[in-house]
Amino acid sequence: MNRFPSAWLALREPMDIASHNQDVLGACAHAFSTQDALSICDLGAGTGISIRAFAPFLPKRQYWTLVDHDAENLDTAKDILAAWGNSAQAMDDGLALEYADKHIEVRFSQRDLVADTAPWPAGTELVTASALFDLTSEDWIGRLVKKLTGDGLSILAALSFDGRIHLNPNDIRNERIFSAFCAHQQTDKGFGTASGPGAAAALEAHLKKAGYAVTSGDSPWEMGFASQQLMHETLKGIATAAAETGAVTQNDAENWLDDQIRGAESLIVGHRDIFAKPQA
Numbered sequence: 001m002n003r004f005p006s007a008w009l010a011l012r013e014p015m016d017i018a019s020h021n022q023d024v025l026g027a028c029a030h031a032f033s034t035q036d037a038l039s040i041c042d043l044g045a046g047t048g049i050s051i052r053a054f055a056p057f058l059p060k061r062q063y064w065t066l067v068d069h070d071a072e073n074l075d076t077a078k079d080i081l082a083a084w085g086n087s088a089q090a091m092d093d094g095l096a097l098e099y100a101d102k103h104i105e106v107r108f109s110q111r112d113l114v115a116d117t118a119p120w121p122a123g124t125e126l127v128t129a130s131a132l133f134d135l136t137s138e139d140w141i142g143r144l145v146k147k148l149t150g151d152g153l154s155i156l157a158a159l160s161f162d163g164r165i166h167l168n169p170n171d172i173r174n175e176r177i178f179s180a181f182c183a184h185q186q187t188d189k190g191f192g193t194a195s196g197p198g199a200a201a202a203l204e205a206h207l208k209k210a211g212y213a214v215t216s217g218d219s220p221w222e223m224g225f226a227s228q229q230l231m232h233e234t235l236k237g238i239a240t241a242a243a244e245t246g247a248v249t250q251n252d253a254e255n256w257l258d259d260q261i262r263g264a265e266s267l268i269v270g271h272r273d274i275f276a277k278p279q280a
């Protein structure tokens with residue numbers, strides 16, 4: 001199992017939330033604006049960022065199911081969400097939170113999305129996912145869209161990496177490092193050959209083919225001195241992944257990284273957000 005440690009998810013959370021595409025979130029908010037209650041299932045939930053990011057613009061009463069195969073992340077999600085709510089009460093199988101004017105019930109489901117493409121409970125109306133689709137294969141995305149279509153569900157998919165990386169100041173070695181990193185993004189993360197930088201385009205194409213009304217937009221991470229720790233960790237991740245492909249040597253990746261940690265002023269990593277609903 002590829003692990004995504006909660007410390008890394010916590011470091012990226014403020015940038016994730018700041019980067020979301022407001023037109024995409026607005027389309028999602030609008031789609032459910034006449035409802036008083038909504039049932040939502042979050043895939044690859046990690047520590048529960050989707051609740052903290054999306055609950056504020058969704059209906060007053062929300063019933064969430066967080067799905068992840070990593071029990072440790074789900075346990076951390078429970079603790080972080082309990083502290084995030086204005087008040088929190090344990091339920092038999094989850095948590096009941098009050099947050100601003102929202103009543104939010106959360107259930108936790110440890111499931112493997114490879115084995116179960118559609119783990120949402122009956123009655124779910126919206127499926128969400130954040131930073132998940134680039135790990136999955138195009139085949140899995142196609143199967144997911146079929147299940148969404150069959151159940152008439154909407155989807156909000158945030159922060160799929162789109163292959164664009166801009167590092168300032170430019171360095172002649174960047175192109176080779178970034179191309180190795182993008183190749184690494186397409187290695188198997190458990191779902192078969194990962195769609196990596198092609199994830200958002202694949203998801204959008206499958207949803208449009210299935211007749212969905214799609215709103216999509218850019219949601220880049222724009223890192224600089226104010227987010228230096230995240231920028232440095234991202235650069236380390238890029239260097240490590242690039243070396244793992246064998247397309248650049250460990251030594252070259254390390255030298256490149258040392259120079260960037262000393263000299264990088266800004267780093268932009270491109271993402272796409274997508275909201276799609278079945279056409280009326």
Ligand SMILES: C[S@@+](CC[C@H](N)C(=O)[O-])C[C@H]1O[C@@H](n2cnc3c(N)ncnc32)[C@H](O)[C@@H]1O
Binds near residue numbers: 073113135
């Ligand atoms: C990049 S993290 C994103 C976490 C969270 N959505 C966020 O944005 O902070 C990907 C998440 O997907 C989960 N994941 C990866 N493969 C999975 C699988 N086969 N089944 C269920 N969850 C999976 C990981 O455990 C991790 O929590």
